[in-house]
Amino acid sequence: MELLANLALGLETAITPVNLFYCFAGVFLGTFVGVIPGVGPLAAISMLFPITFYLDPTAALIMLAGIYYGTTYGGSTASILLNIPGATSAAVTCLDGYPMAQQGRAGVALFMTTIASFVGGSFGIVILSLFSPVIAEYALTFGPAEYFSLMVLGLVAASTIANASPSRGLSMVVLGMLVATVGTDSQSGVARFTFGSMSLLEGFGISAMAMGLFGIGEILSSVGATRSAKIDSSSAKMRNMLPSRDDWRRSWMPGLRGSSIGAFFGALPGTGPSIAAFMAYAVEKRVSDTPERFGHGAIEGIVAPETANNAADQTAFIPTLTLGIPGSATMALMLGALMVHGIQPGPTLIVEQPALFWGLVMSFWIGNLILLVLNLPLIGIWVRLLLVPYHYLYPAILVFVCIGAYSVRANAADVAMVLAFGVLGYVMRIAQLPAAPLLLGFVLGPLVETQFRRAMVLARGDFTAILERPIAGTVIAISVLMLVWGLGGAMLRRRRKILDTRHQKSVGG
Amino acid sequence: MLDRNYRDVATGLALALIGGGSAVYALTHYALGTVKRMGPGMMPTSLGVILAVFGLIIAVPAFFESRKEIDVRFRALVILSASVLSFMLLIETFGLIPAVFSTTMIATFAENKVPLRRGLILAASMSLLTWTIFILGLRLPISAFDWPF
Structure with missing residues (x-):
């Protein structure tokens, strides 16, 4: 049993006091920073990145990884309590988590999130250790056409599940991709839309965008608004934390589906916990007998994305460690941490550095266990955050966003950039344009462009050559179907609504 | 119309x-x-x-739909922007604590719900908290107090 021997080696590495300490430090800091809205894993990891230079590579990666999935645990807390995703991967959790909090069921939502995170994380780790070689080999056959088509599918899926109309979601994806073209073109080196500005050559920072759109944008639209929702202080009591039998019954299938979806999308480069969470939510909404409950506090709506993003957090390491391809900006930072220590991740990493690879895998599981133990007793504290009146809370959030924005590059101008994105987020809220697809389009835009250009070079400019590839063709077909379904469905609904009002008018008149 | x-x-x-x-x-x-x-x-x-x-x-x-009400609050927008901009201006010149203090203080004016005395207490505790987390705990290379002249 080679796997067992490997896991034993991993456990041996992970259980050393030093590594155990950094695992604990990572997940604790991660949860703490994740709870603070507007500071996602990217900002948290960037902030703590310099510290890991002084650690040995295994400990460094264990700690950074702990921050990463710790933030995902904590990120959902902010989503549920404040309707601000603490991390992008927790954005979907807002949709049903916040309504649950408004109904006084915040404790239940947080409890289920913790359980779902642990289940999803554990599932992801099992997949990571069992299928890592298999998936790596499978993904090796992927060409640019496959990557391109899968990213298109992710974008289409994400924009059609946004609560607004599909055309609004899709327009935001496209806008995000357009914003991402600002800066130096990676293939030709041409500066696009920089208008001679040096600072725009690097393009816009994803952390500035996320913090602005979700952090400041939310504060701007909440401050001064009449807040009718009164928080029920009884939800902070332990009694109300335990999910009912009905909650459990509704949760286990979405949890299973979410874990699988998360493990799948986490492993694909370019997609990650955010897309996994979006996908899991979309699937749950489609298969549900009562889709109208979604967006109004359905427990499935938090269990599915939370299992998915935590499973994806773990499986996201598959392409990063086995192929050396980071699936996200966060994973790119992980890669950077390894390279600082002179380790080049790639197909040979598992063979050459078994202690590092399997030690990391086992530390994930220990970290998830720590998070479970850490979070269940602390739920009461998170819920008590709600009892602090918003007019004391928002200045504090604003301060944390400012410091987070500043600390990424120690650049004061970045703070103004975050503010600009915040104002944009506010305007978008007024116009009812969803912000999450914008961010997703922004992240995936450059990857889509690179892969598409590569694919077209390989196909000698013949787009049908992409469609003829079995995987790419199928995925593109699914995307087109989703697109037609989403846009066509919206058009039908609108026509029906107009007919209905006309009908009512004619009856009434 | x-x-x-x-x-x-x-x-x-x-x-x-x-x-x-x-x-x-x-x-x-x-x-x-x-x-x-x-x-x-x-x-x-x-x-x-x-x-x-x-x-x-x-x-x-x-063009064929009926009007929708929109609610724009310029007061909050202006005050909160000023609050963030004050952070940007103070962080590199006067350091973390003055920046946090002023950001918090200005932000409380966006809603007339925080009395001045409580606002001062909030600003002071935020300064202490962020100093503890970011300078003492995370050791970010930011000075607590600075003097530009």
């Missing part, structure tokens, strides 16, 4: 304008290339055109 959904008309037209504008700018400034070897202009141009189309999809039906 006709009963139209001006919010969506404006939204759609703004998006169409951004898309169209970007497409035209990219088309005139960057090489389009061929489908086989795409230049830097291909992606922005096509994205711009798609965005313009979606903008029109949003704007046109809105």
Whole structure:
């Protein structure tokens, strides 16, 4: 049993006091920073990145990884309590988590999130250790056409599940991709839309965008608004934390589906916990007998994305460690941490550095266990955050966003950039344009462009050559179907609504 | 005034304008290339055109819909922007604690719900908290107090 021997080696590495300490430090800091809205894993990891230079590579990666999935645990807390995703991967959790909090069921939502995170994380780790070689080999056959088509599918899926109309979601994806073209073109080196500005050559920072759109944008639209929702202080009591039998019954299938979806999308480069969470939510909404409950506090709506993003957090390491391809900006930072220590991740990493690879895998599981133990007793504290009146809370959030924005590059101008994105987020809220697809389009835009250009070079400019590839063709077909379904469905609904009002008018008149 | 959904008309037209504008700018400034070897202009141009189309999809039906109420609060916008900008101006000149103090203090004025004395207490405790977390705990290379002169 080679796997067992490997896991034993991993456990041996992970259980050393030093590594155990950094695992604990990572997940604790991660949860703490994740709870603070507007500071996602990217900002948290960037902030703590310099510290890991002084650690040995295994400990460094264990700690950074702990921050990463710790933030995902904590990120959902902010989503549920404040309707601000603490991390992008927790954005979907807002949709049903916040309504649950408004109904006084915040404790239940947080409890289920913790359980779902642990289940999803554990599932992801099992997949990571069992299928890592298999998936790596499978993904090796992927060409640019496959990557391109899968990213298109992710974008289409994400924009059609946004609560607004599909055309609004899709327009935001496209806008995000357009914003991402600002800066130096990676293939030709041409500066696009920089208008001679040096600072725009690097393009816009994803952390500035996320913090602005979700952090400041939310504060701007909440401050001064009449807040009718009164928080029920009884939800902070332990009694109300335990999910009912009905909650459990509704949760286990979405949890299973979410874990699988998360493990799948986490492993694909370019997609990650955010897309996994979006996908899991979309699937749950489609298969549900009562889709109208979604967006109004359905427990499935938090269990599915939370299992998915935590499973994806773990499986996201598959392409990063086995192929050396980071699936996200966060994973790119992980890669950077390894390279600082002179380790080049790639197909040979598992063979050459078994202690590092399997030690990391086992530390994930220990970290998830720590998070479970850490979070269940602390739920009461998170819920008590709600009892602090918003007019004391928002200045504090604003301060944390400012410091987070500043600390990424120690650049004061970045703070103004975050503010600009915040104002944009506010305007978008007024116009009812969803912000999450914008961010997703922004992240995936450059990857889509690179892969598409590569694919077209390989196909000698013949787009049908992409469609003829079995995987790419199928995925593109699914995307087109989703697109037609989403846009066509919206058009039908609108026509029906107009007919209905006309009908009512004619009856009434 | 006709009963139209001006919010969506404006939204759609703004998006169409951004898309169209970007497409035209990219088309005139960057090489389009061929489908086989795409230049830097291909992606922005096509994205711009798609965005313009979606903008029109949003704007046109809105002409036939009824008006929607929108709620814009300029007071909060101006005060909160001032609060963030004060952080930007103070962080590198006077250090973390003055920056945090002023950001918190200005932000409390966005709603008339925090009395001045409590605002001061909040600002002071935020300064202490952020100093503890970021300088004492995370050891960020930011000075607590600084003097630019």
